[in-house]
Amino acid sequence: MYPILLFLHSVVRWLVVISLFIAIYKGFRGWRKNLPFTKTDNSARHIAATFSHIQLTIGYLLYFNSPFIAYFRSNFSEAMKQFDLMFFGIIHITLMTISIILITIGSSLAERQETNPAKFRTMTIFYLIALILIFIAIPWPFSPLSARPYLRTF
Template sequence: MYPILLPLHSLLRWLVLAALLIAICRAFYGWLNTRPFSRHDDLLRHWTATICHIQFMVGLTLYFVSPLARYFISHTGEAIHMREIRFFGMEHITMMFIGIAIISTGSAKAKRKQTDREKFKTMAVWYAVGLLIILSSIPWAFSPLISRPYWRGF
C-alpha cells in the first residue's frame, strides 16, 4: 500500500496546488472587479475543497502506513529530536490539517454569503491563507531542511 500511496500523494499535491491557485485567482478577480458569482465559480469553490479533502485523506492513510510516521509514533521521545522524522511525524500532518481546515471553513463560509462580492472575498482570503500554510509545509526539493523530489514514480 505504501508504494502506491506515496507517489499518489506526491502527484495529488500538484492537483491541489493548481486547483487552489486557479480558485484564488478567480476569486480575487471576481472580488476586485465585482463580477457575478456564477455556477462555474461555485463548482470551482466546491471542487477545490473536495480535491484538498481527497489529498488529505490519502495523506492521512499514508501517515498510518509510513515507516517514518510509525517510528515517530513508537519512539516519540527520541524521534522528536530528529528533524526529518519530526517533520513527517508531527509538523507536516499538523500544518496540513490546519491548512485543509481553513480551506474547508472558507468554502463553507463562501457558500453561505449573501452577495457575490462577499463570496469571492471570503473564498479569496480563506483559500489564500490555506495555500500559504500548505506551501510552508510541503517538503520541497529545494528546501535545505526537508527535501523530497518534485515527482515520485509509481
C-alpha cells in the first residue's frame, strides 16, 4: 500500500499545482479586467480546492503509514537532528496542511462574495499564498530542504 500511496501523492501533486495555476491565472485576469465570474471560473476554483483536498487526504494516509515517519515519531529527539527526517516529520506536513486550509478558506470566501471583483480577488490572494507555501514544502529534486524526484514510480 505504501508504494501506491507514494505514487498517487506524486501524481496528484501535479494536478494540484496545475489546477492552482489555472485558478490563480483566471482569478488575476478576472480581477484586473473586471470580468464576470463565470461557471468556468467557479469550476477552476472548485477543482483546485478538490484536488488539494484529495492530495491532503493521500498525504495524511502516507504520513501515518510511512516507515520514515514511524521512525521519526519513535525516535523524535534523534530524528530532530536529521534535517530530512525533520522536514517530512514536521515541516512538510505543517506547511501543506496550512496551504490546504488557506485554499479551503479562500474557496469558501470567494464563493460567498457579493461582487465579481471580490470573488476573483479573494480566490487569487488565498490561492497564491497557498501555492507559495506549497512550492516551499514540496521536496523538489533541487530543493535544499529535502530532495525527491519529480515523479515517483513503483
